[in-house]
Amino acid sequence: MKARAFSYFRAGTIEEALDTHARAGDDARFIAGGQSLVPALALRLQAPRLLIDINHIDDLRGVRCEGEWLRIGALTRHCEMLTEPLITEFAPLLRAAAPFVAHPAIRNRGTLGGSVALADPASEFPAMMLALDAEIEIAGASGRRRVRADDFFVDLFETAVGPGELVTAIFVPLFRSNQRVCFDELARRRGDYALVGCGMLATCKDGVIEAIRMAFFSVGNVPTRARTAEAVLSGVRIDAERIATAQAALDGDLAPPESDEVPPAMRLHLARVLLGRMLGRLGEAA
Amino acid sequence: MSSDIDEAEEAVRVRFIVNGSKVTCAVAPRDTLVDCLRNSLELTGTHAGCEMGACGACLVQLDGRAVHACLMFAVQADGARVDTIEGLSESGAIADLQAEFHRRNALQCGFCTPGMLINAHELLARVAEPSREAIRDALSGNFCRCTGYEAIIDAIAAVAEARVDRAAQEREAASR
Numbered sequence: 001m002k003a004r005a006f007s008y009f010r011a012g013t014i015e016e017a018l019d020t021h022a023r024a025g026d027d028a029r030f031i032a033g034g035q036s037l038v039p040a041l042a043l044r045l046q047a048p049r050l051l052i053d054i055n056h057i058d059d060l061r062g063v064r065c066e067g068e069w070l071r072i073g074a075l076t077r078h079c080e081m082l083t084e085p086l087i088t089e090f091a092p093l094l095r096a097a098a099p100f101v102a103h104p105a106i107r108n109r110g111t112l113g114g115s116v117a118l119a120d121p122a123s124e125f126p127a128m129m130l131a132l133d134a135e136i137e138i139a140g141a142s143g144r145r146r147v148r149a150d151d152f153f154v155d156l157f158e159t160a161v162g163p164g165e166l167v168t169a170i171f172v173p174l175f176r177s178n179q180r181v182c183f184d185e186l187a188r189r190r191g192d193y194a195l196v197g198c199g200m201l202a203t204c205k206d207g208v209i210e211a212i213r214m215a216f217f218s219v220g221n222v223p224t225r226a227r228t229a230e231a232v233l234s235g236v237r238i239d240a241e242r243i244a245t246a247q248a249a250l251d252g253d254l255a256p257p258e259s260d261e262v263p264p265a266m267r268l269h270l271a272r273v274l275l276g277r278m279l280g281r282l283g284e285a286a
Numbered sequence: 287m288s289s290d291i292d293e294a295e296e297a298v299r300v301r302f303i304v305n306g307s308k309v310t311c312a313v314a315p316r317d318t319l320v321d322c323l324r325n326s327l328e329l330t331g332t333h334a335g336c337e338m339g340a341c342g343a344c345l346v347q348l349d350g351r352a353v354h355a356c357l358m359f360a361v362q363a364d365g366a367r368v369d370t371i372e373g374l375s376e377s378g379a380i381a382d383l384q385a386e387f388h389r390r391n392a393l394q395c396g397f398c399t400p401g402m403l404i405n406a407h408e409l410l411a412r413v414a415e416p417s418r419e420a421i422r423d424a425l426s427g428n429f430c431r432c433t434g435y436e437a438i439i440d441a442i443a444a445v446a447e448a449r450v451d452r453a454a455q456e457r458e459a460a461s462r
Contacts, residue, residue, distance in 0.1 A: 001337045001338070002316065003316040004316070005314065005315070005316050006315055006316055007296075007315060008298065008315035008359065008361045008362075010362075010364075031362075034357055034358055034359075034362075035339060035354075035357055038318070038338075038339070038356070038357045038358065038359075039338035039339060039357070041316075042337055042338055042356075043338070051315065051359075053362055055362065079351070099423075102427065103342070103424075103426050103427025103428075104352065104405065104408065104409070104424055104427065105342065105345055105352045105353055105354055105405065105427055106339060106354070106357075106427065108348075108351040108352060108353050109348075109351075109353045109354070109357065109358070189426065190422075190423055190426040191423075191426040191427055
C-alpha cells in the first residue's frame with residue numbers, strides 16, 4: 001500500500017507545469033487534490049516517476065463570471081461548491097450535487113478539475129458537466145481550447161484531454177431564472193459511490209418544460225445523457241403519464257454493464273425509480 | 287528535470303508548522319503525510335488505517351481544514367500549517383469533545399477516535415448545532431469497527447448543545 005518511488009515538482013504556473021510534463025514524457029502525472037490519484041498510486045495501479053503538483057498555481061483558482069459563462073478554476077475544491085456564492089447563484093446544480101460527493105474531508109481537498117479530468121463514470125461532477133452543457137478548458141503545448149462536455153467523455157477514464165495536457169477551468173452557462181435543477185442519487189451509504197445518480201437542468205415556461213438535459217452516472221463507462229427521455233419531456237407539462245413515458249424511455253438510453261453485485265436490470269430499475277422521484281419534484285418546481 | 291527523475295528516492299527537505307511549532311524534516315517524495323507525522327515526528331495520535339481515504343483514522347487539519355493525511359504526500363504540505371490530535375488536545379480546543387466521548391464510552395477501542403474528534407471539531411466549527419442526521423452525514427467517512435456510532439453521535443450532539451448554551455450564557459453575562 002505504498003506508492004512506488006517518484007520525484008516531486010511543485011509547479012508555480014500552468015506553463016511551468018506543461019513544460020515539466022513535456023520534458024518528463026509519459027512518466028509524469030499532474031496531481032491536484034489527489035483524492036483518487038493517491039490511492040491509485042498506493043495500490044500501484046499507476047506508478048509515474050514524476051508527480052507535478054499543480055495545487056499552487058494561482059491561475060487555476062477562482063470563480064468568476066465571464067460574459068454568459070461562469071468560469072470555475074480547475075482547482076476549486078468540492079467544499080467550495082457548498083459555500084461559493086457565485087456557484088449557488090449561477091451553477092446551483094453543482095451546489096446540489098456537492099453534498100453527495102464523498103465525505104467532508106475528501107471534499108476539502110478534491111478539486112472540480114481533477115474530478116472532471118479523471119472522468120470516473122460513478123462520480124457526480126463529470127455527469128453534471130453534461131447536464132449543464134458545460135465546456136472544459138484544456139491547456140496544452142499548442143495553447144488552450146474549450147471542449148463541450150458532450151464531446152469530452154470518450155470512454156472509461158478516457159477524455160478529450162491529451163497526453164501532457166491539463167484541465168484549467170470549467171465554463172458553465174449562467175443559470176437563468178426560468179431554469180430549474182434537480183439532483184439525486186441512490187447509494188448504499190451516504191458518501192459512497194452511487195448505484196445510480198442523475199442531475200437535470202430544465203428550462204421552463206408557464207409550467208411547461210421547454211428544454212431539459214438529464215445526465216446519469218454509474219450506469220456505464222461514461223456519464224450518459226438520457227436523450228430519448230429528454231425528448232419525451234420537451235415541450236410538455238410534467239404529469240404522471242409523461243413521467244411513466246420518460247421512465248420507459250430510459251430502457252433505450254441507458255445500457256448498464258454486467259456486474260456481479262448489481263445486475264443491469266436492477267440498475268435500470270433503480271434509474272427509473274430515481275427518474276420518477278426527480279421528475280415529480282421538478283414538475284412541482286416548474 | 288531528467289536528473290530529478292533519476293534521483294527518485296532522494297530525500298526532500300520539508301518545512302511546516304506542526305501544532306504551532308516550526309518543523310523541518312527530510313522525506314522521500316512518496317512518504318505520505320501520515321507516515322511523516324508518525325515516523326519522523328513521532329506524533330502517533332494520527333492513525334494509519336486503510337491508507338486510501340476510506341476510514342478517516344488519519345484525519346488532521348491542514349491550514350485549518352480536515353484532510354486525510356494518507357491522501358497527500360508530506361512534501362505537498364511544505365509551507366503549510368498542520369494540526370494533529372496532539373496539538374488540538376494540548377491546546378484544549380477539543381477538551382469538551384474528549385470529555386464527552388470519554389463519559390459516553392464513545393471511543394471504545396480508540397483507534398478511530400482521533401479522526402472522529404478532528405471531524406467533529408471541524409463540523410462544530412462550521413455548524414453550531416447540527417442535527418443528528420447532519421452529524422451522521424459528517425461522520426460518514428469515518429469507520430468505527432466497534433460500532434460505537436450511536437454513542438459518538440450522542441457525544442457530539444451533547445457538546446454542540448453545551449457549547450451553544452455556554453455561548454448564550456456568555457452573551458447574556460456580557461450584556462448585563
